[in-house]
Amino acid sequence: MGAALTRYRVIAWIVGVVLILLVVIGMPLKYVFDNAVVVETVGPAHGFLYMIYLVAAFDLSRRADWPLKRMLLVMLAGTVPFVSFFAERRVSAWLAAPQATRAPEPVAR
Secondary structure, eight states: OOOHHHHHHHHHHHHHHHHHIIIIIIIHHHHOOOOOOOHHHHHHHHHHHHHHHHHHHHHHHHHHHOHHHHHHHHGGGGGGGGGHHHHHHHHHHHHHHHHHOOOOOOOOO
């Protein structure tokens, strides 16, 4: 599950950064300055990256055996600016919690 978590964390950050670029820079340029070049380039990139994010979130949710509601909430996190960062931290905490409660394995000598 470690590789699935790493894939999810990387794509969550990428999607979050691209969405912030789109909303904070692209939208004001388009609607205030009538320059849609950022929206026209970053918008489709975000859409493609969001599809990868959905696949990574689905893969991780199946491996972690999450309930449907949690899976859907994590998937929706990529649509709201800054929420994907929060979701990535929560997901990492959820998956680290069971490991922290396990007893350490004995060392073979």
